[in-house]
Amino acid sequence: MFMHSMRFGLLVLFGFGLLTDALASTPALKLREFTTGTEASLRGMAVAGKDEAWVSGSAGTVMRTTDAGKSWERVRVPGADELDFRDVEIPRPGTVLLMAAGPGRTSKLLRSVDSGKSWTVVLQNLKPDGFFDGMDFDATGMHGLLYGDPINGRLDLYVTHDGGASWKPMPPESRPLLQQGEYGFAASGTGITISKSVVYVATGGAVARVWRSTDWGTSWAVAGTPVHAGDESTGIFSIGFLDANLGLVVGGDYAQPELKEGNLARSSDGGKTWVAQPQVKLEHKACLRPLGQKGVLVCGRTGVVVSWDSGKTWQSIEGGGYFTVDVDVNARVAYLAGSKGRVATLQW
DSSP states (O other): OOOHHHHHHHOOOOOOOOOSSOOTTSOOOOOEEEOOSOOOOEEEEEEOSSSOEEEEESTTOEEEESSTTSOOEEOOOTTOTTOOEEEEEEEETTEEEEEEOOSGGGOEEEEESSTTSSOEEEEEOOSTTOOEEEEEEOTTSSOEEEEEEEETTEEEEEEESSTTSSOEEOOGGGSOBOOTTEEOOOSSSOSEEEETTEEEEEOEETOOEEEEESSTTSSOEEEEOOSOOSSTTEEEEEEEESSSSOEEEEEEETTSTTOOSSOEEEESSTTSOOEEOTTOOOOOOOEEEEEETTEEEEEETTEEEEESSTTSSOEEESSOOOSEEEEETTTTEEEEEOGGGOEEEEEO
């Protein structure tokens, strides 16, 4: 099987190379960088409006801004100093979920219903081979899925229908049977997405595939993708849909982030099939977020890029690399986070 230690230490991958054929007519965007007062590696980001965002990362770090990133307040999570929070979600106002990724019992899910004043463990992995990778919720904030590395060859899956208060493990017959060496990446929690009540889970390693469920994880269809795979450091790292039909996946090889071939694929039929984008030359990337209409923002340790034509062409944004990003489409703002406590905002 793959090596957790390698993935866990190197998933700082949010490398997104720039495409030389950028959109000349698009005005240049600029990141506005802020300090947080922490040296943590920040991997999870959730935006709750134009002025509020939550970020999470190593050493149990959780921080919150309510003034558009100008200042960041540390949120204390009891007993979490050794946890690595790779994903944070805000399904409903005041409700926050933190996903810790790691082997065995270090993979757990904590929930707060009072904006972080108190926390409850609502899910914990008890299996030695377990390793949580990411979670997502639908637009109502009530229905969500969390996925993890395969156990006995099948994807680890949990479902909630009460806003994350309780989680039900899916029975073995409902969990996708993966190929040997196929798994997900706990990079930014965006290897899973829910679009129009359809759940998508992206994988990597031996193969790069997209699993699709229309019944909240009870049954699954799978589609192969042309994203580079075959080694434990390769595959799909992030997935997103611009509408019910148009989806993008990004990935590559985090051990060789400079490679620019086979790191992007596109679907125009709701994830049933995926095609390569050979005209796009992008370095490894690990977090993708739609910006509304045809806009897409992707970040990585080698930089940040944006597309305004559904991923056909890309332009680079100055400001260095970031590991994760989340957006508020209505407020037209993105929050990014990365190494050594770095955060930034972007408006368009």
